[in-house]
Amino acid sequence: MNYCKKCVMPDTRPGIYFDEEGICQACRAEEQKDITNWAGRQQELEDLCNKYRRKNDGEYDCIIAVSGGKDSHFQVHYFKEVMNMNPLLVSVEDNFEMTNAGKHNIKNISERFGCHLITLKPNLKAQKAIMKKTFEKYGKPTWYIDRLIYTYPLHLAKKFNIPLIVYGENISYEYGGIDRNETFSAKNQINNGVASDIPFEELLDDQITMNDLIFCNPPTQEEINNLEPIYLSYFVRWNSYANYIFAKKNGFKDLTHEWVREHTFENFDQVDTAAYLIHPWLKYPKFGHASATDYASKFIRYGLINREEGIRLVKKYDHKVDQKALKEFCDFLNYTFTDFYKIVDGLYNKEIFEKDKFGEWVLKNSL
Template sequence: MVSHDGYRICSNCVMDTTDSKITFDENGVCDHCRDFKENVLPVWHTDERGRADLDKLVAKIKQDGKGRDFDCIIGMSGGADSSYLLHVAVKDYGLRPLVFHVDGGWNSQIAVNNINVMIDKLDLDLFTEVINWEEMKAFQLAYFRSGLPNIDVPQDHAFIATLYNFAEKYNVKYILNGGNISTEVVRNPLEWLYYGTDMRQIRAICKLYCDMPLKTYPFSSVFRHKILLRYFRNVRVVKPLNYFPYIKSQAMQFLQDEYGWEPYPQKHFESRFTRFYEGYWLPKKFGFDTRKVQFSSLILTGQMTREEALNKLKLPAIPEEDASHDFEYVATKLGITVDELQKYFEQPNKCYKDYPNQEFIYNFGAKFLKMIGVERSIKR
């Protein structure tokens, strides 16, 4: 059913017309759901076939890693996916990962504790890359001033760039990634979260709004990590959680029991900034609630009912009293007044299309890789 103002929600998941490009069939089922059924399920194997494929892949990783200090790299955020991946890699498969963490200045105390308990109990070393705070702060303020939704680009890009920098520096050919179909099969629409590696747009934002040159911040173009490192340096990204049943609630319970790991109120809340950004800034300023994407993924993979999701969405991601505190905390940490942050909140909203971008390159690359069977296309 369509409301008088044109609002519509999927009859199967909880994606709705806040995704401006969403479409529905005659039964009210959205294209995210249809994409999952038609393009993902047929090629997603979590049974014996998936396990066998993972076993072969692990054997290859170990073989290629002989004589090296590490046979793979894992980025550690303290979140559930990366934490469970680390356990599986070390305990179940005996891999020797280089474990690294990017400190962008916004770690929650829970995240710090979760990283430490995992590293200590698995008897691993942790490599930490600390981003220059003055540059990070200037970069984040530039995105606030831009009016764009995805103000988390400075953190996201630092993580991606550092990941590939470590792979190149230590000559490690395999990057293990906690990304997974089970909890992420529905993707955030581009108008919500545009590509954080579009260097043309990043340069434009920095030129217009950044107060200082970013001399030490780690940048990496999509050409570098998607083409140069992947096809000329043979650096491969592997997502082991896609090869066996990954039920997030069970994984989190296991991590709590086995390691003393602590859960977060919501996915990505291991960062204080991301908590503010996804829990307050996006839904309040732009009307984009990333929980719809997260819950819809869980609905499609049988980990949540639609009714449960709808009930959770009736409540704000961050309670009002906490949101007020977070607003003040973010302003203070960025070195601006609450009034200035409020000014950014009230300024006109912009879309990634309002600034120079390389969307055509991403579209071409996705179509080409899908055509040759290298990557599966998931709707954004």
């Protein structure tokens, strides 16, 4: 493993690119923001909104894919209060037990900004069956939910004839990934690696049918070509910490006084449910980094900490599995902890991990 010389991201992140100076593409993308013509991008967004703004009161101008999180609060604010659009909010629940903060935030985003919200609560039986299969074979337990987050808004846009669909940031461009070209169009985001790469036919069995996957299948390419899914991060300088500060001033609740998480040092990202957090932790056995690396790298790029502090945080948190998250995940799928660790043991990437004298997996080349 090699690490970015500016942040703490390793080159094992799928699709990430390091330049000849040893700097990762996410750090270069953040530097590029200093010379981007944001006034010009704002005018582009004005033109786009004017193209899709409805003339009649009560008609929706756009759909915004939301979770209730910090970024969702910023997105809704920007389109409702800055761009003067009338958005329909669309969310996908993961069926896990929600935190108090999560319950509050999804209500707050509707009440604070005065928006209707449509939520898909997926087939619980199918979700459990699919989760087990994608976890045990691919180490991707939330594939079903993650894919729906991308595809369900497209289905509603088609159904209600609302072409403009707003997503937050282009993950591949902002943080490093295969599709790293900067573009406002989100038409190709289903292929960003988060919720792709699993053929439907491998999931079908006596418990799982195509009917269970109906919303996972995006509309046809011809239908998508008639839609306009976009990334807000192309038009507005994206900063997840700044979004948190804004959201907190507008009623968003983090996990302060509710839950001190063991796997990371921040308390404001992915706060809706505990069990979901097993998904981002599973990057660790597969790629040697997890949530602490992600946020330490962001904080370094934002100028909030230096690289030495980032290294300390990664060493302290990245390998840890949060026990509350683990218990709720195992309870949801009826696993014992032994079952869970046996599956995870088979996911460790032996090119970058080895076992120490105590039988624990450790990185061969850590920071």
